[in-house]
Amino acid sequence: MQPLEQELQRCLQEADRYRLLAEQSTDMISRHTPTPEWTFIDVNPAIERMLGYRADEIIGTSGYDLFHPDDADNLKKRADSVRYRRGMYTNVYRFQHRDGHYIWLETTSRTIRDELGHPVEIICVSRDVTERELAQQATRRLARVVEASSDMILFCNHRTLQLTYMNETAYRTFGAERENLAVFYLNQLFPQDVLHTLVEPALQHAALYGTWYGSIPLYPAGNPGRIAEIREIIAHRNRAENMQVEYYSIIARDITLKRKAEEKAKRQQLEMAHMSRLLSVGEMATELAHEINQPLATIINYCNGTFRRLEEGQITELTQVTRSMELISAQARRASEIIKRMRRFVRRTEFQRVSFPVNETCIEVTRFLNQEALDNSIRFDFDLDPDSPILEADRLQIEQVLLNLVRNAIEAYSDSDISPKPVTIRTRVEGKRITVSVIDQGPGIDPAQLDNLFEPFITSKENGLGMGLSISHTIIESHCGRLWVESDGQSGTRFHFQLPLKGQA
Structure with missing residues (x-):
């Protein structure tokens, strides 16, 4: 065989091998005209699996018409x-399937030219990347959601505790800018006691169980006045290798506006409660004046009697004057206690959580209403828990609730002729x-x-504002309790409020 024939034979064998490789390839290998129509000249069988066409169907067809x-x-x-x-060139694009839908292709193409540099044809190798593109689209959509989220979203390295990613809300809350690269570490954002008692246990819980939910306060040092809290930590594991924690996602929220709103609401509640106490005292003005007048009148009587006996020479020993002074002093103290009690009740105060015996408070409130009870033939009956339970709350506000309820009970007898008219105050410990x-x-x-009944401005009183029960309901709820009423409209009324005992809130 001549050398020329041998070379030709070798070329034919090599061409057969290349064609065999092309026909067996899972990638679509195609040839196209170098014209704007991008017409198919030849294509391997992979096109049928990828685009649904047989090779003989697509050859001669304009590829450009199938682009999205x-x-x-x-x-x-x-x-x-x-x-x-x-x-x-490598291009990622959508190409129409034979069924009419589009799939994503990644095509690498090269233009074949003749000796003069004129394009002869275009060779393309294409693969289906639909799954990859859809996954990337989902990732991009998720990234946009994360960036647009009003929550702070942070990614944290599980070993170094470095924050490897923060969304825009996090940068804004921390008072930082993305343009000025700053490295944040989780252990730099918290005081040591908070880090050891709250943050580290939360991370450990997430590492063990996958997620942690709760509330950890966060005060950004670079943005004074802002308040945030970590609400959720998610541990992400390396599922491809050893299932060890790879990083944490931390979700936090800027609660500055919420805290300000809560503080404002608390101030408004305190003001409304103070106004309610003033109104209550105003409604009891006649009874209070009468109750104060009693010891004052007694003092005057003792003084006049002592003067008269001195003038008539009936007092010959110092002990007789001493006894009069003791009686006068006792009545003065009584008047002073009434005034102190009233001043303490009507003063404007901030919320103060203190421990106090609830039985004692019930008795104290009835003393404040002593004259009103006498004027209306009211008899107070006490059925108090023998264990003398201790509450931890704002004592003044609890007294205000009791005062409102007891006065309502007194007024319930306004059209009743029975005497005496019983008002029972009962305390019972039920669990915690x-x-x-x-x-x-x-x-x-x-x-x-x-x-x-507990809505504002709802009242059956002729001159009432309908705020007493509404404010009482708000006070009890702010103490993690509840206030309710039972009545059948015939046989009396039972108001109840329930609060956590000391240490159980």
Whole structure:
């Protein structure tokens, strides 16, 4: 065989091997005209699996017509999806399947030219990257959601505790800028006691169970006045290797506005409670004046009697004057206690959580209403828990609730002729809570009024504002308790409020 024939034979064998490789390839290998139509000249069998066409169906067809309209001119526009390297273009685009839907292809192409540099054809190698593109799209959508989230979202290295990613909200809350690169570490954001007692146990819990939920306060040093809290920690594991924790996602929230709103609401509640106490004292003005007048009148009588006896010479020994002074002093102290009690009740105060015996408070409130009870033939009956339970709350506000309920019980007898008229105050410990009840035997409350009894400005009193029960309801709820009423509209009314005992809130 001549050398020329041998070379020809070798070339034919090599061409057969290349064709065999092309036909067996899972990638789609195609040849196209170098014209705008990008017409198929030849294609391997992989096209049927990838695009649904047989090779003989697609040859002679314009490839350009099968591009998605938004991707047809990627190469001309040098879109972001196009890369160029060493004479080859790589383009990611959508191409129409035989069934009509579009799939994502990644195509690497090279233009074949003749000796004069004129394009002869274009060789393309394409693969289906639909799953990859959809996953990347989902990731990009998720990234946009994370960036737009009003929550702070942080990624934290599980070993170094370095924050490897922070969204825009986190940068803003920390008072930092992305342009000025700053390295944040989790252990730099918290005081040592908070880090050891709250943050580290939360991370350990997330590492063991996958997630942690709770509340850890965070005060950004670079943005004084802001308040945030960590609410959730998620541990992400390396599932491809050893299932060890790879990093943490930390979700936090800027609660500055919420705290300010809470403080404002608390101030408004205190003001409303103070106003309610002033109104209560105003409504009791006649009874209070009468109660103060009694010791004052007694003092005057003792003084006048002592003077008269001195003038008549009836007092001959110092001990007789001493006894009069003791009686006068006792009445003065009584008047002073009444005034002190009233001043303490009406003063404006901040919320103060203290420990106090609830039984003693119940008795103290009835002393404040002593004259009103006498004027209305009211008899106070006490059924108090023998264990003398201790509450931890704002004592003044609890006294205010009791005062409102007891006065309501007194007023329930306004049209009743029975005498005496019993008002029972009961305390009972039930588990970790205490229930205080104020019970009267008046005509009761119409069942139709029970549903809106605690709403503001709802009242059956001729001159009432309808704020007493509403404020009492708010006070009890702010103490993690509840206030409710029971009445059948015939046989009396029972108001109850329940609060956590000391140490159980």
